Amino acid sequence: MAIDFDKVVTVSAAKQIAESIRTAIMDGRLKVDERLPTEDELAQRFQVSRPTVREALKRLAAQHLIRSRRGPTGGNFVASPAPEEAAQSLANATTLMVAVGDISLDDMATARLELETVCCRLAAQNRTDAQLEAMRLEVERQRDPALTDEEFCASDVRFHRALVDAAGNALLGYLMHAVVEALEPVSNMIIFRVRDRLVVADLHERILRAVEARDPTAGAEALADLVAYTRDRYGEALKRRAERAG
Structure with a gap:
């Protein structure tokens, strides 16, 4: 050398x-x-x-x-690059930055919408039957009233992971790891008391149907509605927290 x-x-x-x-x-x-x-x-x-x-x-x-x-x-x-370790390191750092306030949930929602919209459009082109089935299985789970909040959160993560995987883009998958694996649980933790799980499941099903129909526009619209719903619930959760503190 x-x-x-x-x-x-x-x-x-x-x-x-x-x-x-x-x-x-x-x-x-x-x-x-x-x-x-x-x-x-x-x-x-x-x-x-x-x-x-x-x-x-x-x-x-x-x-x-x-x-x-x-x-x-x-x-x-x-060493050879280890994408999983690098992605998890990014997710851990992102979670910490949200926890200390360096990244706001509003920033998170905006970034998620932009990045995942791209994933949604690519998924409509590249999805496989197995990926569609994985998304469909999670929507069915999310409609189960016996599902705990923790199990619902885990299913939410798996649904979006399958959507990102369906995009078939390695770099987007790496970047979205921080959103799906880190920020989804944070968001769920804040809004779980004020969200309607069936509304979330319905929005997930709209995304699924759009991807299955290879309709990127409908998929992007459904995702935008999901992010908007999450934003609204976040605002409601903060309002309730302020009222309790007062």
């Missing part, structure tokens, strides 16, 4: 080493599955101690940028 690493100063050396290697990975100088130099070699190149190199490697491993392998042919290797 012919890579010229810059020397680093001693302050935050481990962080600088990790950033240097990360940059080499991101710009393609280090390829997936390529073996990194040994700890001794890295220590010599960066002119730091082996413990400092180990700390840098720990940082990279925590970011899922490298993986280690033991044995005679072992060492540290550039």
Whole structure:
């Protein structure tokens, strides 16, 4: 591997080493599955101690940028991308940002409408029978009065996950993971006392029928009505909360 690493100063050396290697990975100088130099070699190149190199490697491993392998042919290797882990990390960060107020539910609703509308249109073109059946099964579950609120929320997530999957776009799927896996539960938690579950199920069925009929316009309209309903229930939930506090 012919890579010229810059020397680093001693302050935050481990962080600088990790950033240097990360940059080499991101710009393609280090390829997936390529073996990194040994700890001794890295220590010599960066002119730091082996413990400092180990700390840098720990940082990279925590970011899922490298993986280690033991044995005679072992060492540290550039990791293959793990879409599921990256998407879950995005979802976790998004949930935290909503919790601390960096992202408002109004922002969430707007972003969801724009992104999921694209998914809805693509799903009308690309959906499979299996994906339609998955969506249909969730609508049927949502009409069950014995379903708990937690189970309804889980079904809601599965319905929208199936819709996003039906779009057949990997990047949209990654971006929508934060909405479906993180923000849907947050929204459900806030509005579950003021929403009508049958209304939600009816709106989901409208989306399903539009996708099944390959009608992107009807699907987008149904989704817009669902987001509007959610916005209204959110406002109602906040009003009730304020009244109780007063």
